[in-house]
Amino acid sequence: MKNEWPLWEVFIRGQHGLAHRHFGSLHAPDAEMAIKNARDVYTRRNEGVSIWVVRASDIAASAPGEKEPLFDRSNSKIYRHPTFYDIPEEVGHM
Amino acid sequence: MTTAVKTDLAIFELALRMGDNALILAQRVGAWCGHAPVLEEDIALANVALDLIGQTKMWLSLAGEIEGRGRTADDLAFLRDARAYRNVLLAEQPNGDFAHTLMRQFLFDAWHHPMLLALKSSCEKRVAYIAGKADKVVRYHLERSEDLVIRLGDGSEESRERMQAALDALYPFAGELCAADAIDSELAERRIAPDLSGIGESYIAYLKRTLGEATLNAPWDAATRKGGKNGMHTEELGYILAEMQWLQRAYPGAKW
Numbered sequence: 001m002k003n004e005w006p007l008w009e010v011f012i013r014g015q016h017g018l019a020h021r022h023f024g025s026l027h028a029p030d031a032e033m034a035i036k037n038a039r040d041v042y043t044r045r046n047e048g049v050s051i052w053v054v055r056a057s058d059i060a061a062s063a064p065g066e067k068e069p070l071f072d073r074s075n076s077k078i079y080r081h082p083t084f085y086d087i088p089e090e091v092g093h094m
Numbered sequence: 095m096t097t098a099v100k101t102d103l104a105i106f107e108l109a110l111r112m113g114d115n116a117l118i119l120a121q122r123v124g125a126w127c128g129h130a131p132v133l134e135e136d137i138a139l140a141n142v143a144l145d146l147i148g149q150t151k152m153w154l155s156l157a158g159e160i161e162g163r164g165r166t167a168d169d170l171a172f173l174r175d176a177r178a179y180r181n182v183l184l185a186e187q188p189n190g191d192f193a194h195t196l197m198r199q200f201l202f203d204a205w206h207h208p209m210l211l212a213l214k215s216s217c218e219k220r221v222a223y224i225a226g227k228a229d230k231v232v233r234y235h236l237e238r239s240e241d242l243v244i245r246l247g248d249g250s251e252e253s254r255e256r257m258q259a260a261l262d263a264l265y266p267f268a269g270e271l272c273a274a275d276a277i278d279s280e281l282a283e284r285r286i287a288p289d290l291s292g293i294g295e296s297y298i299a300y301l302k303r304t305l306g307e308a309t310l311n312a313p314w315d316a317a318t319r320k321g322g323k324n325g326m327h328t329e330e331l332g333y334i335l336a337e338m339q340w341l342q343r344a345y346p347g348a349k350w
Contacts, residue, residue, distance in 0.1 A: 005132070026134050029245075036238060037134040040141050 007056040008034040010041075012048035020052050028053075104280045105218060106160045107180065108287055110170070111323055112213075112224075113153030114181035117171055118331070119202060120146035121338055122189055131192055138238065142199070145231045152224045159220075172342035176331045183322040184267035186330045190260065193246065193253070197260035200243045203236035204304070205271040205297050212288035221286060240304055247308025254309065261310050269318030272297055 005027040011020035023042045028034035034053040124143035130136035154167035189195045213225035246253040272294030281287035
């Protein structure tokens with residue numbers, strides 16, 4: 001449909017969450033309406049304290065076809081994974 | 095009869111009027127569920143309807159409590175006939191197209207929000223409590239309907255035309271919201287409810303400003319259509335109640 005509203009991706013920071021998390025997407029004519037719609041579609045049950053919306057077309061994404069070069073690291077370089085250290089108790093959560 | 099009984103009747107009427115406005119409008123708006131022009135609007139409309147049902151429950155429970163004859167909110171919602179309903183005629187007007195639904199909502203919200211704000215300082219604590227629970231969510235309803243009225247009024251040629259037609263059809267019903275009768279005067283005098291003429295003045299000023307921004311013209315001098323607050327309804331209400339009440343009428347006491 002040529003008159004369809006643009007697609008927006010919705011990010012919501014939950015009650016206790018530290019970062020905004022991707023919640024889903026919706027259609028809206030502009031950012032203000034996108035936030036209102038997000039409020040109605042995704043935060044009906046007190047899910048969030050903050051909403052971000054961004055036009056889906058403004059998101060640059062990695063292509064599925066490039067999966068190998070991007071993510072298939074050479075697993076032989078075990079020194080890249082810091083699993084040989086004992087973390088002292090005092091350091092706490094890392 | 096003592097004066098105390100008379101006061102109770104006034105609060106009873108207030109609770110019915112507030113509750114019935116919310117109930118009948120919710121029933122109307124709820125009919126859009128699954129039929130709205132886009133998914134986002136569908137959910138938003140259903141949310142508005144559910145908010146209003148929540149408020150209905152509080153107001154009609156209070157009405158039953160004040161009445162003192164053991165009637166519950168459900169009894170009042172499902173077992174009264176049209177003449178016992180106290181909603182304004184605006185609330186029962188048909189959904190029409192999306193413009194009509196939206197304009198009806200806007201004309202109602204623009205009154206509902208200041209009314210609830212004023213009721214928060216009611217000297218009747220139970221009234222103040224309900225108003226305090228309802229006012230925030232109704233502010234959101236108004237924000238939304240105001241925004242959409244401005245966007246669609248000051249929108250495309252077709253959207254403007256539809257919004258103007260809706261305003262022409264529905265504005266005559268808006269006056270009833272602020273038209274005070276003897277019950278309203280008594281409530282204002284006893285500081286249970288605000289003086290409706292005060293609400294009315296700022297209501298009209300607000301409509302002039304907002305509709306102006308939406309490039310729409312209301313038929314300001316049109317005669318006011320009223321009667322609902324006193325139980326004199328348009329034929330629309332009968333159809334609404336038939337659909338809403340048939341199950342309780344056909345199977346009295348049926349539960350989920």
